Amino acid sequence: xxxxxxxxxxxxxxxxxxxxxxxxxxxxxxxxxxxxxxxxxxxxxxxxxxxxxxxxxxxxxxxxxxxxxxxxxxxxxxxxxxxxxxxxxxxxxxxxxxxxxxxxxxxxxxxxxxxxxxxxxxxxxxxxxxxxxxxxxxxxxxxxxxxxxxxxxxxxxxxxxxxxxxxxxxxxxxxxxxxxxxxxxxxxxxxxxxxxxxxxxxxxxxxxxxxxxxxxx
Amino acid sequence: xxxxxxxxxxxxxxxxxxxxxxxxxxxxxxxxxxxxxxxxxxxxxxxxxxxxxxxxxxxxxxxxxxxxxxxxxxxxxxxxxxxxxxxxxxxxxxxxxxxxxxxxxxxxxxxxxxxxxxxxxxxxxxxxxxxxxxxxxxxxxxxxxxxxxxxxxxxxxxxxxxxxxxxxxxxxxxxxxxxxxxxxxxxxxxxxxxxxxxxxxxxxxxxxxxxxxxxxxxxxxxxxxxxxxxxxxxxxxxxxxxxxxxxxxxxxxxxxxxxxxxxxxxxxxxxxxxxxxxxxxxxxxxxxxxxxxxxxxxxxxxxxxxxxxxxxxxxxxxxxxxxxxxxxxxxxxxxxxxxxxxxxxxxxxxxxxxxxxxxxxxxxxxxxxxxxxxxxxxxxxxxxxxxxxxxxxxxxxxxxxxxxxxxxxxxxxxxxxxxxxxxxxxxxxxxxxxxxxxxxxxxxxxxxxxxxxxxxxxxxxxxxxxxxxxxxxxxxxxxxxxxxxxxxxxxxxxxxxxxxxxxxxxxxxxxxxxxxxxxxxxxxxxxxxxxxxxxxxxxxxxxx
Ligand SMILES: Nc1ncnc2c1ncn2[C@@H]1O[C@H](COP(=O)(O)OP(=O)(O)OP(=O)(O)O)[C@@H](O)[C@H]1O
Ligand SMILES: [Mg+2]
Numbered sequence: 001x002x003x004x005x006x007x008x009x010x011x012x013x014x015x016x017x018x019x020x021x022x023x024x025x026x027x028x029x030x031x032x033x034x035x036x037x038x039x040x041x042x043x044x045x046x047x048x049x050x051x052x053x054x055x056x057x058x059x060x061x062x063x064x065x066x067x068x069x070x071x072x073x074x075x076x077x078x079x080x081x082x083x084x085x086x087x088x089x090x091x092x093x094x095x096x097x098x099x100x101x102x103x104x105x106x107x108x109x110x111x112x113x114x115x116x117x118x119x120x121x122x123x124x125x126x127x128x129x130x131x132x133x134x135x136x137x138x139x140x141x142x143x144x145x146x147x148x149x150x151x152x153x154x155x156x157x158x159x160x161x162x163x164x165x166x167x168x169x170x171x172x173x174x175x176x177x178x179x180x181x182x183x184x185x186x187x188x189x190x191x192x193x194x195x196x197x198x199x200x201x202x203x204x205x206x207x208x209x210x211x212x213x214x215x216x217x
Numbered sequence: 218x219x220x221x222x223x224x225x226x227x228x229x230x231x232x233x234x235x236x237x238x239x240x241x242x243x244x245x246x247x248x249x250x251x252x253x254x255x256x257x258x259x260x261x262x263x264x265x266x267x268x269x270x271x272x273x274x275x276x277x278x279x280x281x282x283x284x285x286x287x288x289x290x291x292x293x294x295x296x297x298x299x300x301x302x303x304x305x306x307x308x309x310x311x312x313x314x315x316x317x318x319x320x321x322x323x324x325x326x327x328x329x330x331x332x333x334x335x336x337x338x339x340x341x342x343x344x345x346x347x348x349x350x351x352x353x354x355x356x357x358x359x360x361x362x363x364x365x366x367x368x369x370x371x372x373x374x375x376x377x378x379x380x381x382x383x384x385x386x387x388x389x390x391x392x393x394x395x396x397x398x399x400x401x402x403x404x405x406x407x408x409x410x411x412x413x414x415x416x417x418x419x420x421x422x423x424x425x426x427x428x429x430x431x432x433x434x435x436x437x438x439x440x441x442x443x444x445x446x447x448x449x450x451x452x453x454x455x456x457x458x459x460x461x462x463x464x465x466x467x468x469x470x471x472x473x474x475x476x477x478x479x480x481x482x483x484x485x486x487x488x489x490x491x492x493x494x495x496x497x498x499x500x501x502x503x504x505x506x507x508x509x510x511x512x513x514x515x516x517x518x519x520x521x522x523x524x525x526x527x528x529x530x531x532x533x534x535x536x537x538x539x540x541x542x543x544x545x546x547x548x549x550x551x552x553x554x555x556x557x558x559x560x561x562x563x564x565x566x567x568x569x570x571x572x573x574x575x576x577x578x579x580x581x582x583x584x585x586x587x588x589x590x591x592x593x594x595x596x597x598x599x600x601x602x603x604x605x606x607x608x609x610x611x612x613x614x615x616x617x618x619x620x621x622x623x624x625x626x627x628x629x630x631x632x633x634x635x636x637x638x639x640x641x642x643x644x645x646x647x648x649x650x651x652x653x654x655x656x657x658x659x660x661x662x663x664x665x666x667x668x669x670x671x672x673x674x675x676x677x678x679x680x681x682x683x684x685x686x687x688x689x690x691x692x693x694x695x696x697x698x699x700x701x702x703x704x705x706x707x708x709x710x711x712x713x714x715x716x717x718x719x720x721x722x723x724x725x726x727x728x729x730x731x732x733x734x735x736x737x738x739x740x741x742x743x744x745x746x747x748x749x750x751x752x753x754x755x756x757x758x759x760x761x
Contacts, residue, residue, distance in 0.1 A: 056611060056754045081613020092608045096230035108219035109614045154612070 040213030085155030250642025315452030
């Protein structure tokens, strides 16, 4: 058993075959119980890195080890639905479902035995400061910040080992941002690994480790 | 099973798309249900009629001019065939008026309707003819000339009285030509069996086939004209032998209006009111005695007295079409079997076949268009669902589950529409099929009416001079008798293929389920292919 929950070894990635590497020979380690901030200029490849880490994209070379084993060798659906939770930069919520239903769907997909899914979903949504009346409304009738919080609640709902969050506080006021950070800190204290991509110095300050991603020239 | 749950959520939340798909499937299923029902009804009707249709037919000589009449012996011989279910015949003899009775004059009773008056003016002498004194003379001198002018002499001079059944029945008769000099005032008819008596005679209950007495039933107008009552007697003469006289007793009176037939006004004897009905035993007696009275006469001596001859009309009843066909084959070259039932059946069937053929084309076209439209709709909707697919797979839903969800959605929508469509279709297919059948029926009617044109009497109208005896006197009441017999079987003769109560049965329902499966498979194929090829990364990067 590795001491790292996630370990990158000489990770390279290019969108075009044989083209310029966006990520070029990256070696990083992530531990349980810590909050990591990934910073860097726009276009540096932060979102790209997250999609590699969450198994949505395959590295051009190098490997990503989850608890010591290459994620290329684990079932990617299993990995995405149970082991890691992603808060996407563009939320990626289902428009025909309500806030609660979006959260519950992820619980369903994870296949984890969760009792009272509906209640748990509501509890989570209340935890991220969503009002009672917003819970059963369609996603498109919620504000950007509200949608962002639904996306966070969804990523937490099935208690994954790692949470990737792509600018999770980008649309939030300082107070809400601090609330979210408190929730993430609690989760870290419970032994989860939190990886946040952010432009916000406040968020960076509240994290344990900061990795800066340099734009490859 | 969250996949099913999600599928139902998607259906209810994405109404526009599903209503569109549903409507297309609904239209498809209504039309295919109707199409399938027509095909099915077509198939069952065809079989049912061939199996269950009781066919009434007559045997006619092939060449009417050479061999105009079929003897009773021949008819009986034919009726012994194993294929014949029932055989009846009537015998008719022409008589001239004797004492105590005069025939109603055709011209005198002819109703001058407006058309007739417009064309020909009033028939002046018609009014004077009702008196008994002038009757004999006038019937002799003017009936013929009147006749030649009659605009609507029905059916080539066939007598039409007696039948109460439908007008579809087309009678080809054993046509025979009469001695020019003979004076046929009355048609005396007997039926071999009581069951084949026309309803308006049998209901009187006064004629039984075994009764040898010369009891008769005459028409009401004839009775009134001659002041005859039940119990009165009168005599009739052999038209070819003035000496040969028979005395009849009036046993009953029938109302010729009940016969529901247009009057044949071409001669007195063919006039329904001049029909006289007796028992078959009495008829036999008359024929025997006439044969004894007038032994051996030769054709060429016109003055010579001739024995009364009966003209026989046989009616063969067959249990089904198969037996009819087998009997027809067994007849050989000299005779033909004629049945309005069969010609009606054949017309209906050929129409049904055309209908079935169109139903098949219709189904094929519907299917091609339907499948095409469904694939298009699905391709478009799946494009719009790209994002959905991306999200679901990005949060870890397996592709095959996403595909399953989509298929379930289509399946549910398709089958809901299919059930509604089939219900509408099966309800609609009854009136649709029926109206098509009604069209068939009316076309068929027109055809058979056209075929009633007097084709068998090429010389009938053209050569008629002013002399009544020059007129080709039409045969006796055979047409009427025959129609009457058919009337007894009216239920299954004239009314077949009038309507169906349900065109949709189990076969159609099973076929509809196959239709549904086909449509769902076709439309899901597009969805599944798309889902399986889709990569969720595009969603994550929000780039299309
Ligand atoms: N699908 C793609 N195909 C080709 N190039 C891509 C694709 N997605 C991203 N890129 C390129 O890769 C680089 C990194 O993009 P990425 O989205 O990872 O940046 P980022 O660090 O997340 O920026 P931001 O802070 O603005 O979100 C960019 O130069 C971008 O143009
Ligand atoms: Mg980004």
